Amino acid sequence: MKNDTTTQSRRTFLKATALTGGGMILGIHWLSGATTTPAASGLDLVKDTYVFNGHIKITSDNIIQIMSQNPEFGQNVKTSLPMIVAEELDADWKNVIVEQAPFDLKLYTRQFAGGSQSVKTTWKALRTAGATARQMLREATAQFWNVPLEEVTTKAGVLYHSKSEKSVTYGEMAAKAAEIPVPKDVKLKEIKDFNIVRSPRKNVEGINIVTGKPLFGLDYRQKDMLIAMVERPPAFGLKLKSYDAKAVLKMPGIKKVFTIQVFPEKYERQIFDTRTFNELVVVVGKTTWEVMNARKKLKVEWQPITTSIECVHTFSSERDETIPAGLESTDNHYLKMVERSAQPATELRKDGDPETAFKNAAQIIERTYTAPFLAHNMMEPINCFALVTDTEAFFAAPLQAPEYAEKTLATRLGLPLEKIEIQMTRMGGGFGRRAYAHYMVEAALISQQAKAPIKLIYTREDDMTYGIYRPSYTATYRAALDADKNLIAFHVKGGGVPEHPIAADRFPASAVDHYLAEGWEIPSNITIGAFRAPRSNFNAAAEQSFLDELAAAMGKDPIEFRLQLLQRAKDNPVGKHDNYDPDRYAGVLKLVREKSGWGKPENAQKSRGVAAYFCHNSYAAHVIDLTMKDGEPVVENVYSAIDCGIVINLDAATNMVEGAVIDGIGNAMYGALTLKDGIPQQNNFNQYRMIRHHEAPKKVDVHFVQNDIDPTGLGEPPFPPVFAALANALYKATGKRFYTQPFSAELERRQGD
Amino acid sequence: MAKFNLKINGETHRLDVDPTTPMLWVLRDHLNLQGTKYGCGVAACGACTVHLNGYAVRSCQLPVSTVKDQEITTIEGLSANGDHPVQQAWLEHDVAQCGYCQAGQIMNAVSLLKLNPNPTDEDIESAMSGNICRCATYLRIKAAIKTAAPK
Ligand code: FES
Ligand code: FES
Numbered sequence: 062m063k064n065d066t067t068t069q070s071r072r073t074f075l076k077a078t079a080l081t082g083g084g085m086i087l088g089i090h091w092l093s094g095a096t097t098t099p100a101a102s103g104l105d106l107v108k109d110t111y112v113f114n115g116h117i118k119i120t121s122d123n124i125i126q127i128m129s130q131n132p133e134f135g136q137n138v139k140t141s142l143p144m145i146v147a148e149e150l151d152a153d154w155k156n157v158i159v160e161q162a163p164f165d166l167k168l169y170t171r172q173f174a175g176g177s178q179s180v181k182t183t184w185k186a187l188r189t190a191g192a193t194a195r196q197m198l199r200e201a202t203a204q205f206w207n208v209p210l211e212e213v214t215t216k217a218g219v220l221y222h223s224k225s226e227k228s229v230t231y232g233e234m235a236a237k238a239a240e241i242p243v244p245k246d247v248k249l250k251e252i253k254d255f256n257i258v259r260s261p262r263k264n265v266e267g268i269n270i271v272t273g274k275p276l277f278g279l280d281y282r283q284k285d286m287l288i289a290m291v292e293r294p295p296a297f298g299l300k301l302k303s304y305d306a307k308a309v310l311k312m313p314g315i316k317k318v319f320t321i322q323v324f325p326e327k328y329e330r331q332i333f334d335t336r337t338f339n340e341l342v343v344v345v346g347k348t349t350w351e352v353m354n355a356r357k358k359l360k361v362e363w364q365p366i367t368t369s370i371e372c373v374h375t376f377s378s379e380r381d382e383t384i385p386a387g388l389e390s391t392d393n394h395y396l397k398m399v400e401r402s403a404q405p406a407t408e409l410r411k412d413g414d415p416e417t418a419f420k421n422a423a424q425i426i427e428r429t430y431t432a433p434f435l436a437h438n439m440m441e442p443i444n445c446f447a448l449v450t451d452t453e454a455f456f457a458a459p460l461q462a463p464e465y466a467e468k469t470l471a472t473r474l475g476l477p478l479e480k481i482e483i484q485m486t487r488m489g490g491g492f493g494r495r496a497y498a499h500y501m502v503e504a505a506l507i508s509q510q511a512k513a514p515i516k517l518i519y520t521r522e523d524d525m526t527y528g529i530y531r532p533s534y535t536a537t538y539r540a541a542l543d544a545d546k547n548l549i550a551f552h553v554k555g556g557g558v559p560e561h562p563i564a565a566d567r568f569p570a571s572a573v574d575h576y577l578a579e580g581w582e583i584p585s586n587i588t589i590g591a592f593r594a595p596r597s598n599f600n601a602a603a604e605q606s607f608l609d610e611l612a613a614a615m616g617k618d619p620i621e622f623r624l625q626l627l628q629r630a631k632d633n634p635v636g637k638h639d640n641y642d643p644d645r646y647a648g649v650l651k652l653v654r655e656k657s658g659w660g661k662p663e664n665a666q667k668s669r670g671v672a673a674y675f676c677h678n679s680y681a682a683h684v685i686d687l688t689m690k691d692g693e694p695v696v697e698n699v700y701s702a703i704d705c706g707i708v709i710n711l712d713a714a715t716n717m718v719e720g721a722v723i724d725g726i727g728n729a730m731y732g733a734l735t736l737k738d739g740i741p742q743q744n745n746f747n748q749y750r751m752i753r754h755h756e757a758p759k760k761v762d763v764h765f766v767q768n769d770i771d772p773t774g775l776g777e778p779p780f781p782p783v784f785a786a787l788a789n790a791l792y793k794a795t796g797k798r799f800y801t802q803p804f805s806a807e808l809e810r811r812q813g814d
Numbered sequence: 815m816a817k818f819n820l821k822i823n824g825e826t827h828r829l830d831v832d833p834t835t836p837m838l839w840v841l842r843d844h845l846n847l848q849g850t851k852y853g854c855g856v857a858a859c860g861a862c863t864v865h866l867n868g869y870a871v872r873s874c875q876l877p878v879s880t881v882k883d884q885e886i887t888t889i890e891g892l893s894a895n896g897d898h899p900v901q902q903a904w905l906e907h908d909v910a911q912c913g914y915c916q917a918g919q920i921m922n923a924v925s926l927l928k929l930n931p932n933p934t935d936e937d938i939e940s941a942m943s944g945n946i947c948r949c950a951t952y953l954r955i956k957a958a959i960k961t962a963a964p965k
Contacts (some may be wrong), residue, residue, distance in 0.1 A: 126918075134912055135910075135911035135912030135913070135949045139913070212912050247958060263905065263908050264908055264910060264912065267904075267905050267908060268905065269912075270851070270895050270904075270910045270916050271889075271896050271901040271905060271916060271920060272889065272890070272893075272895075272901065272918075273847075273848070273849020273889030273890050273906045274851070275848040275849075275918045276848070276913065277851075277914060278952070279848075279851075279852065280848040282846070282848075288843075293960075300818040311816070313832065348835075348843045348844070349839050349842070349852075350834075350835045350836065350839040350843070351832065351844050352831065354832075354834075438948060439914075439948060440851070440853050440859070440861060440912065440914040440915050440946065440947070440949075441851070441853075441912070441914045442852070442853075468876075480921065487912070487913070488912060489851070489912050489913070489914025489915075490912045490914060490948045490949060491912075492948075497885075498924070499864075520855060521853065521854045521855060521856075521859075537826045568877075589891065650823035661824075665923060712908055713908065716908065716911060716951065716954065717910075717911070719950070719951070719953055720911055720949045720950040721950075722950075723950035723953070724948075724949075725953060726952045745854050745855075745858060746853070746854045746856070746858035746946060747854075747857075747858040748860050749854055750834065751942075751946050751948070752950065753936070753943045753945075753946060754939045754940075754942040754943045754945070754952045754955070755936075756945045757939075757941060757952040757953060758948065759935075760953070761953060773904035802952075
């Protein structure tokens with residue numbers, strides 16, 4: 062296997078652990094080629110390696126190897142998860158090298174990238190793994206020196222006995238320590254004693270990235286590997302009728318053309334089994350360029366799909382999903398959404414008597430917000446390497462949810478789970494898209510049929526037009542005020558194609574006496590998937606813009622208004638109240654108020670907007686300052702306040718928030734995937750506008766709330782409130798409210814007026 | 815198919831390939847130089863940026879037949895061990911998130927600094943606007959270019 066420099070295959074790993082049974086092994090050459098931290102560069106031969114558990118191996122020459130268990134897509138878990146292990150191990154970070162762990166649920170739990178959960182769900186297990194190994198090292202050393210265990214201390218990878226002034230490195234004690242029975246109930250460090258966690262540490266993959274090492278799925282190769290591409294309908298609502306590959310087969314380098322069926326008839330889809338097209342024409346050849354070219358010579362006839370119903374299993378339940386026939390268009394979606402939102406919807410939460418409160422209101426404010434489909438557009442297009450034989454299957458792929466992918470692959474291929482091996486490559490972005498592993502099933506079926514190792518590659522056009530988009534949503538917010546301009550009732554009715562976004566128990570639920578949340582849905586054949594902070598990315602945009610307008614109508618400062626609502630939710634919550642913590646929510650608002658100098662006379666002239674949101678267990682607030690230049694908004698400064706509990710790696714966390722802010726501005730301003738007669742109207746970056754260097758804010762000033770709460774996650778929470786902070790700043794700059802995304806289109810429409 | 819002698823990263827490579835093949839795929843598929851990335855294939859993202867005679871070009875738009883004896887440098891050839899000042903500045907600012915776009919960003923930045931050793935913020939923004947970073951690390955890219963500029 063070429064280019065397999067930083068990943069350990071599961072088979073090798075299992076062989077090693079089987080040998081040890083948790084104890085000692087000799088002569089396993091783990092490190093061949095691994096250069097994941099600077100400490101490891103120049104290291105070309107490793108002697109004896111001792112396995113402590115699935116996370117830690119220590120060599121006799123004092124290299125601490127830490128396995129990073131979760132898939133890496135830019136959230137920097139490959140650095141932050143090992144930092145947690147190293148902290149409790151009390152290792153010297155200089156001597157740590159990090160490897161991508163194999164996908165193996167016997168060794169690790171929740172090997173999943175998504176939901177901002179990587180740190181939150183592994184925190185305890187990783188700390189325990191580190192502390193356990195440290196305890197084994199101390200016990201072995203106490204025995205070796207014949208001193209009481211309590212007298213053996215550690216610091217930065219060295220064991221000490223101060224009375225006798227003895228010291229020894231972890232590496233020197235590794236052989237003995239690995240033989241110690243695994244201790245139970247080890248004590249974890251006091252948070253105040255952390256010295257790796259909470260400090261800034263460089264990305265362990267940094268040097269490999271800046272020197273162009275083959276880290277990504279698209280870079281993976283094997284000897285005699287062929288390249289495969291798939292041709293599928295040009296529009297949603299079509300399927301394959303027939304094809305003629307004569308011309309293709311005459312093209313240089315082309316080996317085979319055939320069709321595959323992704324799932325069999327009546328297949329019951331599991332949670333991430335979304336696929337847009339079921340029957341695909343496959344072109345297999347020697348090189349990417351040859352296959353790309355030959356594919357253009359395919360003659361394919363398509364036909365309309367008929368309406369179907371599929372059984373879909375979610376995390377906790379199953380439901381029937383209707384996939385309607387027809388060629389859908391964005392214009393038509395918007396018309397249908399207006400019609401549908403006027404009809405009754407499903408009640409999701411009701412507190413008090415909202416109907417009467419609205420009837421008795423002195424003033425009612427009602428606004429409707431709308432957003433289009435969004436494509437994920439990860440920079441690395443969808444791809445997967447597969448080598449499938451009659452008895453086993455190997456994959457190397459950028460993917461977020463290997464556990465779910467493995468089950469689906471096993472079912473589809475009729476192989477036991479143990480015969481499926483998945484190597485998680487680094488991902489060139491994910492944003493939710495790579496949880497949907499249809500492309501792995503496709504690659505598997507192609508390899509099986511071609512009887513060869515193949516790499517399936519989506520072109521950018523394939524990637525952008527495949528579907529699995531962020532849904533298109535709309536929501537109408539209503540607020541009832543009494544004669545003294547007090548908020549007495551709040552109503553949100555939201556829907557979308559094909560799902561509604563409403564999270565009924567979120568703020569401002571519990572903060573208003575009379576509250577109603579409703580949802581409705583319009584079935585569609587456009588497929589959807591999780592997109593950075595699913596649903597929240599729309600809800601925050603709409604709700605936080607509405608609260609801004611509401612505060613203005615009530616004559617209140619927008620931050621003060623939110624704080625008053627939060628105080629109410631804390632002191633005297635209405636109805637069920639277990640969703641958000643009013644104190645932490647208020648905390649980010651207060652912090653951003655302070656850091657941005659909100660309300661200070663020197664900032665009075667600025668066009669600034671504020672928004673906050675809670676999702677995925679963490680809290681975020683932003684203040685955006687902008688100016689208008691030649692009719693275009695220029696974002697000058699962004700102030701961000703985040704409460705995600707303990708921050709593992711301050712610099713990387715800051716990077717993440719900066720990125721989320723810019724991503725939010727980009728999607729709010731420009732993001733849109735529109736359809737006409739089932740055909741996506743954008744298929745590459747020359748048509749789909751992405752935020753670029755000159756459109757990024759001049760400065761993003763990131764602050765974290767300091768507390769000792771266990772980490773609650775960071776990838777998604779800063780993203781949703783950006784949309785509304787921008788909309789609210791745009792209002793200050795232009796005097797107009799922005800209700801429809803993307804805002805650049807709205808600006809253009811208005812300039813045309 | 816046609817035979818070409820290509821000068822890449824200081825070495826001459828002989829290969830027999832369809833003359834219309836873009837250098838991007840020659841590098842990735844034929845020469846196993848995978849640092850140069852595919853992002854769009856239509857000159858709209860900059861992921862595939864390499865140097866032709868020392869200056870940035872989009873390798874997805876560069877047919878192998880047009881290269882002739884011009885020198886090509888890829889991210890792998892920028893320095894022996896990642897010690898080019900621009901690479902070092904990238905590490906100092908810990909720019910990368912997913913990292914996929916960064917080889918293209920670095921190659922473009924090196925070319926920018928060669929043409930304009932002391933770029934203003936606006937110079938950087940406009941010179942770099944052809945390179946998309948989906949993770950949106952733009953501020954760090956700018957900071958890294960400014961760090962590398964005097965070196
Ligand atoms: S791949 Fe060449 S510019 Fe995008
Ligand atoms: S770092 Fe992910 S695309 Fe730039």
